[in-house]
Amino acid sequence: MSTLRDKILDTATDLFQTRGINSTGVDTIVAVAGTTKMTLYKYFHTKEGLILEVLNKSQQDFQNWLDNKLTNNSKAPADKIKQLFDFIEEWVTSPNFLGMGFIKASAEFPNEENPIHQLSSKQSREFRLYICKLANEAKIKDADGLALQLSLLFEGAVQAEQMKRGSGAIKYAKKAAKLLIDSAIKQ
Amino acid sequence: MSTLRDKILDTATDLFQTRGINSTGVDTIVAVAGTTKMTLYKYFHTKEGLILEVLNKSQQDFQNWLDNKLTNNSKAPADKIKQLFDFIEEWVTSPNFLGMGFIKASAEFPNEENPIHQLSSKQSREFRLYICKLANEAKIKDADGLALQLSLLFEGAVQAEQMKRGSGAIKYAKKAAKLLIDSAIKQ
DNA sequence: AATATACTATACAGTTCTGTATATTATATT
DNA sequence: AATATAATATACAGAACTGTATAGTATATT
Numbered sequence: 001m002s003t004l005r006d007k008i009l010d011t012a013t014d015l016f017q018t019r020g021i022n023s024t025g026v027d028t029i030v031a032v033a034g035t036t037k038m039t040l041y042k043y044f045h046t047k048e049g050l051i052l053e054v055l056n057k058s059q060q061d062f063q064n065w066l067d068n069k070l071t072n073n074s075k076a077p078a079d080k081i082k083q084l085f086d087f088i089e090e091w092v093t094s095p096n097f098l099g100m101g102f103i104k105a106s107a108e109f110p111n112e113e114n115p116i117h118q119l120s121s122k123q124s125r126e127f128r129l130y131i132c133k134l135a136n137e138a139k140i141k142d143a144d145g146l147a148l149q150l151s152l153l154f155e156g157a158v159q160a161e162q163m164k165r166g167s168g169a170i171k172y173a174k175k176a177a178k179l180l181i182d183s184a185i186k187q
Numbered sequence: 188m189s190t191l192r193d194k195i196l197d198t199a200t201d202l203f204q205t206r207g208i209n210s211t212g213v214d215t216i217v218a219v220a221g222t223t224k225m226t227l228y229k230y231f232h233t234k235e236g237l238i239l240e241v242l243n244k245s246q247q248d249f250q251n252w253l254d255n256k257l258t259n260n261s262k263a264p265a266d267k268i269k270q271l272f273d274f275i276e277e278w279v280t281s282p283n284f285l286g287m288g289f290i291k292a293s294a295e296f297p298n299e300e301n302p303i304h305q306l307s308s309k310q311s312r313e314f315r316l317y318i319c320k321l322a323n324e325a326k327i328k329d330a331d332g333l334a335l336q337l338s339l340l341f342e343g344a345v346q347a348e349q350m351k352r353g354s355g356a357i358k359y360a361k362k363a364a365k366l367l368i369d370s371a372i373k374q
Numbered sequence: 375a376a377t378a379t380a381c382t383a384t385a386c387a388g389t390t391c392t393g394t395a396t397a398t399t400a401t402a403t404t
Numbered sequence: 405a406a407t408a409t410a411a412t413a414t415a416c417a418g419a420a421c422t423g424t425a426t427a428g429t430a431t432a433t434t
Contacts, residue, residue: 004410004411017297018297018298019297019298020209020294020295020296020297022207022209022210022295023209023295023296025390025391025392026391026392026393027390027391027392035411035412036411036412036413036414037392037393037394038394038411038412038413039410039411039412041392041393041394042410042411046392046393047391047392047393099297103294103346104294104297106346106349106350107207107290107291107294107295107349108207108209108210108294108295109207109210110204110205110206110207110286110291110349111205111206112351112352117350120350121350121351124347124350124351125351145359145362148356148359149359149360149362149363151343151347152339152340152343152344152347152356152359152360152363153339153340153343153363154343155342155343155346155347156338156339156340156341156342156343156344156346157339157343159290159293159342159343159346160311160338160339160342162293162294162297163293163304163307163308163311164299164308164311164312165299169335169339172332172335172336172339173336173339175332175336176336176339176340176363176367179366179367179370180363180366183366191380191381212420212421212422213421213422213423214420214421214422222381222382223381223382223383223384224422224423224424225381225382225383225424226380226381226382228422228423228424229380229381233422233423234421234422234423
């Protein structure tokens with residue numbers, strides 16, 4: 001129920017996204033969150049622990065948001081995968097959008113042995129499996145293949161948007177996704 | 188003619204890719220390169236200057252390699268764009284592959300005001316324009332749109348491969364590219 | 375032989391970083 | 405009223421970081 005813990009988590013999430021993880025010191029985090037290091041280290045034993053929690057929460061928030069959007073708006077199971085990129089567009093073009101946590105984290109921690117890298121990799125895999133579930137529900141034959149292709153488009157579009165806000169890349173990713181989905185349905 | 192300058196540049200390129208840019212100190216670079224900081228700072232006035240040169244050289248090397256592959260193997264201009272992802276696959280699956288410099292750099296320096304971020308963004312744009320040139324030579328109507336889509340697939344596939352080596356993502360990116368190119372040709 | 379050039383060795387200034395130790399204050403709970 | 409809990413304030417250890425100052429060496433060039 002500690003609101004201070006959440007405040008630290010939210011502040012770190014924002015600073016990591018806007019300044020980078022390695023470029024954000026714990027001193028900055030507590031200063032912006034309006035608390036002290038003692039409190040930060042009480043809740044998160046190490047900076048690495050904080051980073052891992054930030055990544056986990058960000059991913060959960062995104063997945064929950066997306067899943068709610070899909071289940072509330074799609075009637076038939078086949079509609080879900082067709083609407084996927086509509087909601088991704090909504091997410092990417094939102095003024096609050098700051099990028100995808102696991103994409104940036106994996107770049108900052110390129111070593112595959114690193115726990116942060118491993119979590120990023122796991123989150124990427126889980127998101128692909130989520131798309132795969134949608135493809136299976138839509139009775140698509142090569143669900144694995146389509147899911148991988150769509151996840152590539154997704155990560156590419158997010159990457160493009162991270163590099164240059166308002167790039168409009170998501171519009172074309174949407175078109176490409178439509179084409180790939182239609183082609184996969186026909187098979 | 189200075190071979191020591193090149194040695195520093197090559198060492199930094201490797202360390203930045205394998206350990207991350209912010210996680211690699213100049214002390215580490217000179218130790219691995221077998222020289223001293225005085226020499227490094229003689230050739231590269233700041234660490235930022237070194238980073239910018241590393242990014243520039245990496246991108247030039249990649250673009251030259253790709254362009255040579257395409258001009259040596261493709262007879263008709265329309266073949267070039269069709270073979271693009273064959274050579275990208277060759278590049279990505281090579282044992283020397285360590286990722287795409289500008290993708291990682293833009294994640295480590297997310298601020299759009301930062302010179303390193305700006306160079307990354309410029310390199311991404313230039314690569315897309317290169318694909319666009321190929322699409323135009325192949326007389327594709329919506330060359331801009333196709334180029335953007337292919338660059339998204341490219342960046343997504345590289346991102347996937349950076350996260351997990353041997354992910355096989357490039358195989359499916361190739362299939363998706365084929366589909367998108369065929370669809371763009373028909374229009 | 376004298377001199378310029380390239381490089382090395384080393385020490386250090388000044389900052390920033392993670393993480394901890396210590397002491398104090400405010401707020402609930404019993 | 406007494407006591408546990410939560411948070412603050414502050415200082416600091418110890419390491420790592422960028423960048424520079426100083427002095428010395430090795431190799432060409434004139």
